[in-house]
Amino acid sequence: MSLDVQKIRKNFPILQREVYDQPLVYLDNGASSQKPISVIETIDRYYRNEHSNIHRGVHYLSSTATDKYEQARKKVQTFLNAEHEHECLFTKGTTDGINLVAHSFGKKFLSPGDNVIISEMEHHSNIVPWQMICDEKGATLKVIPINDAGELLMDEYKKLLNDKTAIVSITHVSNTLGTINPIKEIIDLAHEKGAAVLIDGAQAVQHMAVDVRELDADFYTFSGHKMYGPTGVGILYGKEKWLNEMPPYQGGGDMIKTVTFEKTTYNELPHKFEAGTPNIVGGIGLGAAIDYMNSVGIDEIAAYEEEIKVAAHEALSAIDGLTIYGTANSKAAVFSFLLDGIHPYDAGTILDRLGIAIRTGHHCTEPLMARLGIPGTVRASFAFYNTMEEIDVLVAGIERVKKMFA
Amino acid sequence: MNLQTEQMTVKEVQEEIIEEFAMFENWMDKYEHIINLGKELPDLAEEFKTSDNIVKGCQSQVWLHTTSKDGKIYFEADSDAIITKGLVAIMVRVLSGHPAVEIIKSSMFFVNRIGLAEHLSPTRSNGLLAMIKQMKLHALAYSAKQ
Ligand SMILES: Cc1ncc(COP(=O)(O)O)c(C=O)c1O
Numbered sequence: 075m076s077l078d079v080q081k082i083r084k085n086f087p088i089l090q091r092e093v094y095d096q097p098l099v100y101l102d103n104g105a106s107s108q109k110p111i112s113v114i115e116t117i118d119r120y121y122r123n124e125h126s127n128i129h130r131g132v133h134y135l136s137s138t139a140t141d142k143y144e145q146a147r148k149k150v151q152t153f154l155n156a157e158h159e160h161e162c163l164f165t166k167g168t169t170d171g172i173n174l175v176a177h178s179f180g181k182k183f184l185s186p187g188d189n190v191i192i193s194e195m196e197h198h199s200n201i202v203p204w205q206m207i208c209d210e211k212g213a214t215l216k217v218i219p220i221n222d223a224g225e226l227l228m229d230e231y232k233k234l235l236n237d238k239t240a241i242v243s244i245t246h247v248s249n250t251l252g253t254i255n256p257i258k259e260i261i262d263l264a265h266e267k268g269a270a271v272l273i274d275g276a277q278a279v280q281h282m283a284v285d286v287r288e289l290d291a292d293f294y295t296f297s298g299h300k301m302y303g304p305t306g307v308g309i310l311y312g313k314e315k316w317l318n319e320m321p322p323y324q325g326g327g328d329m330i331k332t333v334t335f336e337k338t339t340y341n342e343l344p345h346k347f348e349a350g351t352p353n354i355v356g357g358i359g360l361g362a363a364i365d366y367m368n369s370v371g372i373d374e375i376a377a378y379e380e381e382i383k384v385a386a387h388e389a390l391s392a393i394d395g396l397t398i399y400g401t402a403n404s405k406a407a408v409f410s411f412l413l414d415g416i417h418p419y420d421a422g423t424i425l426d427r428l429g430i431a432i433r434t435g436h437h438c439t440e441p442l443m444a445r446l447g448i449p450g451t452v453r454a455s456f457a458f459y460n461t462m463e464e465i466d467v468l469v470a471g472i473e474r475v476k477k478m479f480a
Numbered sequence: 481m482n483l484q485t486e487q488m489t490v491k492e493v494q495e496e497i498i499e500e501f502a503m504f505e506n507w508m509d510k511y512e513h514i515i516n517l518g519k520e521l522p523d524l525a526e527e528f529k530t531s532d533n534i535v536k537g538c539q540s541q542v543w544l545h546t547t548s549k550d551g552k553i554y555f556e557a558d559s560d561a562i563i564t565k566g567l568v569a570i571m572v573r574v575l576s577g578h579p580a581v582e583i584i585k586s587s588m589f590f591v592n593r594i595g596l597a598e599h600l601s602p603t604r605s606n607g608l609l610a611m612i613k614q615m616k617l618h619a620l621a622y623s624a625k626q
Contacts, residue, residue, distance in 0.1 A: 094507070417561035419540040419606060420515075427507055435539050449560070450539070478515060479562060
């Protein structure tokens with residue numbers, strides 16, 4: 075095996091704990107991942123030794139904190155292979171990033187009669203902000219349908235695209251189905267029609283290398299907490315040319331150049347989009363998470379998770395009465411499933427008592443559930459600290475559930 | 481519903497349930513009991529599974545049908561999840577068939593005592609907490625009409 079998972083597990087303190095006197099089997103990584111000790115220590119060290127407000131003071135601590143925060147931005151730039159540091163904006167997370175683009179891009183570039191394209195598998199975070207701005211601007215929201223395996227119908231996408239398409243906003247990896255979408259092709263097709271593309275990378279950056287320049291993405295956004303970093307921080311990458319043209323999202327401190335009551339001029343990128351004191355420790359913690367992922371190796375993570383995915387798929391498929399939702403050719407180690415005649419809440423409650431943390435429900439993708447004609451699923455989502463043995467524990471747990479509800 | 485239960489107060493029914501649950505040695509037995517209660521509770525008639533009667537949770541949902549007779553309130557309920565349905569059965573046993581004022585004033589102290597508080601936490605969003613609120617509201621509306 076390419077990666078020493080037992081060694082990796084020692085880096086994550088929480089994985090050593092028990093719940094209900096059972097060893098914790100954490101399979102809810104799609105909702106949020108756990109944190110390595112290096113991230114925890116970075117946060118601790120920052121508050122003990124390094125904290126002050128940033129971009130504001132001449133004193134020693136303020137410039138140290140500013141340096142650390144800007145170093146983290148630099149790490150993000152390298153992580154995404156962005157051309158400029160100032161194309162990487164700190165946000166609260168994916169939801170915040172999408173709202174920023176919907177609001178600021180929409181305000182400037184959406185006109186009545188235009189359209190915005192999303193897909194049937196989007197998270198509510200990548201639906202609602204577009205509904206809001208389309209309503210406001212008199213634009214239409216169009217939706218790319220999927221097939222039963224959970225793959226985008228690319229021919230339908232091509233039919234939806236036209237000269238009136240202002241922006242296409244699509245998830246890189248589906249949080250519910252695990253489908254990895256062909257985003258390079260999606261971006262190229264949109265660009266042929268002059269449309270911009272935002273990629274929701276919330277479920278992608280923790281699993282695979284992302285190169286925004288190679289993709290030619292106009293915007294790419296993700297959350298820190300799903301990639302081994304802190305909560306409350308995320309990144310919005312945007313091409314400089316767009317960010318320069320877009321109006322600010324929020325007004326306040328840090329985002330201005332000069333303020334008078336008659337007229338305010340805005341600061342340069344990235345500060346124009348970062349009003350107010352940011353989540354400083356979050357940004358620095360996110361930088362530490364990137365360092366951690368690099369120390370393990372993103373390709374090693376991807377290769378190991380592929381092994382886990384193949385093994386989990388085989389094990390789950392072998393269970394009688396279990397249906398997997400999301401069987402795309404290209405998918406991540408995310409498994410949504412239902413057991414014949416057993417409600418997800420019932421399955422989840424028993425698995426929880428066995429120490430297995432999975433998620434049940436609609437996973438913030440209600441339109442997708444409607445498309446599949448189901449109320450919700452049980453979802454097991456894996457990370458590179460999960461083991462082959464944990465797949466066995468999950469399978470045994472499912473067998474137990476089946477017995478209890480038979 | 482036997483005669484004896486009908487004559488008990490809400491408080492007494494809860495005490496009886498606490499005693500019953502004291503028999504279970506581990507969580508597995510307890511859940512098996514709840515699952516059985518869920519299976520035993522008759523399905524609510526389709527005509528009562530209306531949008532007015534639905535108590536929607538994020539994880540599971542509950543239907544609640546309320547009637548009154550001779551100054552007492554009667555509840556019938558159902559859920560799409562069996563564990564929720566078992567818990568619904570217990571709630572109905574505790575609250576159904578009592579005078580409105582008694583229902584309004586009652587506190588569900590048995591839930592903590594039998595170690596099922598987590599199922600009433602708002603984060604669970606299984607419809608149970610909202611159902612209890614709804615039961616009390618119905619009782620309140622009934623007593624206001626009197
Ligand atoms: C695909 C996808 N998009 C967006 C989000 C929203 O992320 P956050 O809640 O961190 O803003 C999530 C996470 O739940 C997600 O999985």
